[in-house]
Amino acid sequence: MVKFLYIFACLSVVFSCANADHVIELINGTIKITVGTTAGCSATVRFFNEHLVETYETYKEFLRLEFVPWGRSSYDENGTMNCQFGPRDCFANRVHRCALNLLSGNQDAQMMYMTCEFTTPFPAFSGSYLCANAIGINLVDLDYCVTTTGHDLDLAAQEAAREPVEILHYIPTVHFNDVADRDLRTQAVRRLKSLICFALAEDESTGVTSCLI
Numbered sequence: 001m002v003k004f005l006y007i008f009a010c011l012s013v014v015f016s017c018a019n020a021d022h023v024i025e026l027i028n029g030t031i032k033i034t035v036g037t038t039a040g041c042s043a044t045v046r047f048f049n050e051h052l053v054e055t056y057e058t059y060k061e062f063l064r065l066e067f068v069p070w071g072r073s074s075y076d077e078n079g080t081m082n083c084q085f086g087p088r089d090c091f092a093n094r095v096h097r098c099a100l101n102l103l104s105g106n107q108d109a110q111m112m113y114m115t116c117e118f119t120t121p122f123p124a125f126s127g128s129y130l131c132a133n134a135i136g137i138n139l140v141d142l143d144y145c146v147t148t149t150g151h152d153l154d155l156a157a158q159e160a161a162r163e164p165v166e167i168l169h170y171i172p173t174v175h176f177n178d179v180a181d182r183d184l185r186t187q188a189v190r191r192l193k194s195l196i197c198f199a200l201a202e203d204e205s206t207g208v209t210s211c212l213i
Helices: 002-018 042-062 087-102 107-117 130-135 139-149 151-168 182-201
Strands: 031-037 063-069 173-176
Touching (some): 063 151
Parallel strands (some): 031 063
């Protein structure tokens, strides 16, 4: 009985990855993963620590990561930003956006930075630039962005988050190759590593085999 259930689960995974409506493909040898975050979100913390970190460490040569620190933030009629977890959430998201911008072009550094921010004591959410300092970001440049020039980054993040949040509903939003798909998001927050493994195994040039559920 256990063997039957295992085989059924494997077949279900293969079918899901092969289904034309829920497919993850390599584009120019990589898979793009876009993660929409918000600083105070415990589900985002779990996703990073239980799924994204290990997946990235295993398959980073095949991955292009993009982070959108916005969540469910919005502007009211007075132009004031409101965030899901209050003013600290707004501040930390701005710090994240500015830091990621300053680390543009260095995916490993961006991943290390965001992993730090979603690890206790959640520095930016606690009002600290600790993670930025640890990764070597110039804190004068960071603070200038946070206090002065970050508005343009806010608007870009707002636009980037709009459609994924509408389609996927939950934070973190996770989508692949710029296509938001509810089924794939559900699978990603439960078993991202195996999802990526099965997608890579479809292309023999990756050398990826022996995927586990």
